[in-house]
Amino acid sequence: MNRRAFLMSSGAGMIIAGSPLAWAQASARPLPLIPMTDLTAGISERISLTLQSGAHDFGNGAKSTTLGINQSYLGPVIKAKQGQDLPFDVTNATGETSTLHWHGLHIPGDVDGGPHQEIEPGAVWTPDVPLVQHASMNWFHSHMHGRTAQQTYNGLAGVLLVEDDSSLAADLPKTYGVDDFTLVLQDKMFGADGKMAYELSAAVFEDGFEGDTLVVNGAIAPVSQTVPTGLVRLRILNACNARFLELSMATGPVTVIASDGGFLASPVEAESLLMSPGERYEVLVDMGSADMNALNVNLDGGGGNGFFANLFGGNQKVTALTLQRSGDKGFTGSMPTKLANMEPPKQSDATVTRSFQLEMDVGADLAALALAWDNFCGDAGAMAINGQPMKMDRIDEEVRKGDTENWRISVDDQLHPFHIHGCSFRILSQNGAPPPAYAAGWKDMVHVDEGWSEVLVKFDYEATKDAPYMYHCHILEHEDCGMMGQFTVT
Numbered sequence: 001m002n003r004r005a006f007l008m009s010s011g012a013g014m015i016i017a018g019s020p021l022a023w024a025q026a027s028a029r030p031l032p033l034i035p036m037t038d039l040t041a042g043i044s045e046r047i048s049l050t051l052q053s054g055a056h057d058f059g060n061g062a063k064s065t066t067l068g069i070n071q072s073y074l075g076p077v078i079k080a081k082q083g084q085d086l087p088f089d090v091t092n093a094t095g096e097t098s099t100l101h102w103h104g105l106h107i108p109g110d111v112d113g114g115p116h117q118e119i120e121p122g123a124v125w126t127p128d129v130p131l132v133q134h135a136s137m138n139w140f141h142s143h144m145h146g147r148t149a150q151q152t153y154n155g156l157a158g159v160l161l162v163e164d165d166s167s168l169a170a171d172l173p174k175t176y177g178v179d180d181f182t183l184v185l186q187d188k189m190f191g192a193d194g195k196m197a198y199e200l201s202a203a204v205f206e207d208g209f210e211g212d213t214l215v216v217n218g219a220i221a222p223v224s225q226t227v228p229t230g231l232v233r234l235r236i237l238n239a240c241n242a243r244f245l246e247l248s249m250a251t252g253p254v255t256v257i258a259s260d261g262g263f264l265a266s267p268v269e270a271e272s273l274l275m276s277p278g279e280r281y282e283v284l285v286d287m288g289s290a291d292m293n294a295l296n297v298n299l300d301g302g303g304g305n306g307f308f309a310n311l312f313g314g315n316q317k318v319t320a321l322t323l324q325r326s327g328d329k330g331f332t333g334s335m336p337t338k339l340a341n342m343e344p345p346k347q348s349d350a351t352v353t354r355s356f357q358l359e360m361d362v363g364a365d366l367a368a369l370a371l372a373w374d375n376f377c378g379d380a381g382a383m384a385i386n387g388q389p390m391k392m393d394r395i396d397e398e399v400r401k402g403d404t405e406n407w408r409i410s411v412d413d414q415l416h417p418f419h420i421h422g423c424s425f426r427i428l429s430q431n432g433a434p435p436p437a438y439a440a441g442w443k444d445m446v447h448v449d450e451g452w453s454e455v456l457v458k459f460d461y462e463a464t465k466d467a468p469y470m471y472h473c474h475i476l477e478h479e480d481c482g483m484m485g486q487f488t489v490t
């Protein structure tokens with residue numbers, strides 16, 4: 001038995017002794033509708049976001065200790081429009097230092113909200129965030145170095161939808177809470193008292209933290225929603241710390257219309273959709289002919305990246321969301337055939353090539369770290385990229401603004417999701433093969449397993465050495481443990 005297999009089996013044992021699916025229930029709860037702040041009609045005052053402590057009931061009757069943004073758990077859905085400047089006042093009322101990173105936005109490094117823009121307890125961070133990119137689903141979350149995993153797990157995350165003239169005019173469902181829903185998918189562990197738990201161990205450092213219970217918009221799955229006849233739009237974020245989710249529909253294919261950075265050229269039908277932590281996809285569900293459909297999630301979609309691979313042979317499918325058709329008439333348009341203009345990426349456009357090797361183990365004893373660190377990772381350098389664990393005072397790459405570059409990423413171990421700040425990119429290859437059609441559009445996440453994953457990327461905004469961009473694994477425990485690097489764009 002190699003080291004990794006041992007860690008996985010000992011991890012699985014821990015889960016069995018704990019709470020195996022204890023809080024999963026068959027009866028569906030109503031889908032919580034996340035409050036929306038819609039700014040598309042105009043912005044008249046500064047936008048207040050307060051990072052705060054909370055007590056949240058995930059639906060099992062227990063009040064979990066959580067973090068939230070303007071509420072007890074998670075943040076609002078913010079909807080804004082291309083061309084707007086978003087004047088944020090981010091107040092940190094949590095009592096612990098944090099940051100708020102705008103994941104997916106094409107913005108300068110000094111407003112990116114990465115590890116260098118710390119917000120001390122009681123302080124207010126006031127970035128003016130310019131929205132220049134086209135319609136896309138983005139999100140925001142803590143990026144406090146060494147604490148990102150725990151703070152995001154506890155609830156410091158929200159959704160930021162960018163619209164543009166064509167997306168607002170498009171013949172697509174867009175009535176929030178009626179035929180247009182935002183779904184934040186997460187996996188949680190609940191203790192014997194029913195409260196949300198987060199415990200690190202050597203196995204958790206190795207795989208990242210994985211819970212045994214699926215949560216949708218802060219409610220334990222399955223959840224259900226009544227919808228009108230016609231097309232229904234689901235904007236989905238995988239906000240898990242570490243778990244890859246394989247999505248499928250109970251009936252019919254998954255029809256994907258958008259990925260991280262915007263609309264696909266045209267809808268893509270897939271039997272299933274593999275989402276890494278940090279990824280976003282939009283799908284359309286046709287409720288014109290069926291009374292009922294459901295979004296299912298295979299919790300072990302990553303193929304052996306977690307405990308369920310051992311327990312259930314790599315297939316642990318649960319229902320996330322049941323859609324039930326009412327008699328009401330809803331969106332009357334038909335399935336679109338064209339969504340965006342998109343040329344295939346041309347590798348020959350790249351004038352610079354950079355290579356990144358993700359490394360799981362650079363000599364530190366993960367078990368000792370787990371014991372020593374009181375549930376957070378810190379700048380201890382157990383993991384690395386190109387032999388270098390993340391260091392706040394070291395710039396790893398210097399990029400010239402406007403250059404088209406080819407970034408090649410590889411790893412010798414398990415599946416990792418790689419994220420680059422300040423851009424959207426196109427995937428040239430993923431694990432040595434062309435990406436699935438649903439991942440062929442604008443992305444800021446790429447899966448890295450066996451073989452090279454290559455992306456074609458260009459940066460249009462500045463990031464100086466005092467406010468560099470990050471590239472990192474989006475398994476948050478890996479990121480916190482050093483699988484991250486810093487780069488400038490000038």
Ligand SMILES: [Cu+2]
Nearest residue numbers: 416473475478
């Ligand atoms: Cu990783």
